[in-house]
Amino acid sequence: MVAAVCDAGGYGVLPLWHKPIEAFEADLARTQSLSDRNFAVNINVANPYKDQLQICIDHKVHAVSLFWGIEREAIDMAKSAGLNVLYSVGNAAEAQAAEQAGADVIVAQGWEAGGHVWGQVSTMALIPAVVDTVNIPVIAAGGIADGRAMAAALMLGASGVWVGTRFLASYEATIHDTYRQRILDAPEDQTEWYYELYDVSWPDAPHRALKNATSQGWHRTGAPKPGQRPNEGQIIGHRPNGDPVERYQSYTPITGTTGDVDAMSLWSGQGVAQVRQVMSAAEIVDEIYRDAETALNNGRSIL
Known part of the structure; x- marks a missing residue:
């Protein structure tokens, strides 16, 4: 799925941190063999991470996406090897700390996000607070599942969006069919x-x-x-x-x-109500982009 997202013009993030080191390296190498586009590898800095980060360095990945607490040593290790660093935060103070430690991009994750959630501030309130605090690009995450939400995030000052739950309904996602159907059937309050x-x-x-x-x-x-x-x-x-x-x-x-x-x-994130159809990862990337463009153009015409 990461390779498909990249080939469609998106920027994939490969979640490998929970795997044994041999599987971590094998899956990284396989993804690199499937696409020549840039992507990031997701690493949890609350766990032992140095061996994983070294493999990313050895394989010359474009970036690492670090999360679950500010770890300056991880940033230093990645930056000294020429890797870009995306850092996930839950509030503006953490964003400032990550920027000062050398991060290249901030991922501001709102409370609406699915899976493990670091912060407790909603995306709508978090994005402008972080954008006003740092001088590096900010990626909005949490509850974003369609182009309208992407347009809203861009209007709040984000440079891009991080989308998770929407891709659970892609053909490339390897989740169980029961899980996928629950995603497709879920209303916004579930x-x-x-x-x-x-x-x-x-x-x-x-x-x-x-x-x-x-x-x-x-x-x-x-x-x-x-x-x-x-x-x-x-x-x-x-x-x-x-x-x-x-x-x-x-x-x-x-x-x-x-x-x-x-x-x-x-x-699942709270944007699940916008997930109603199984599509290819490439179709999802294209639809979100086109619908965001339409929403932004409609907003300009109203103004």
Whole structure:
């Protein structure tokens, strides 16, 4: 999917940080073989990251996308090797710190974002606050799923947008069919922000996901803390390689996952209501661009 996005004129970001180092390097090399366009590799600096970053350096990737806290040493390591640095932040103070540490681009992630969410400020309020604070390009993230949202972000001063949930409904996305259908069917109020619901394997990491039987059962019992939740430790499915998936586990159900997929962590942003059709990644890039252009031109005509 990253290669398809790049070839369509977008800028793909490859999420590899959670993989063993051998798989990290193999998937990076494969992506480079599929497209000669620039892309970034996503790295979580709260985990051991230096080996991953060194592989990015060795493979001469265009950029790394760093997230989950400001880590000056990671920026220094990447910049000294000639890599560009995108840095995800949740507020203006972090954006300023990342810029001062040497970041080239700020990714300002609003609270509407799906998956793991660092900040607690909405995209609409966050983007202008960050744009007014830094002197480097700002990419808007969180709840952006169509061209109208892209146009809004550009009007707020962003230089571009980061789109996640919309691409879950691409042909190239390797998520489970049950997960994809839930995305296609979900109205705008069917996501919820949790501080620690899906915390098995990644504790203390706030996140946004679709409501499901797991979250509903948790709410019915009073939203208890970890250690007191209903059916903790229950195996609800298996990964394609046979490894078990527990209830409350931080796990993206991919093709080949078995079991009660609907009860797993179905990451989604609040822009999910704009996701209603499965398309190719290239078609999504083109549609968002064209619709953003139309929205901006319509705005100018009104003025």
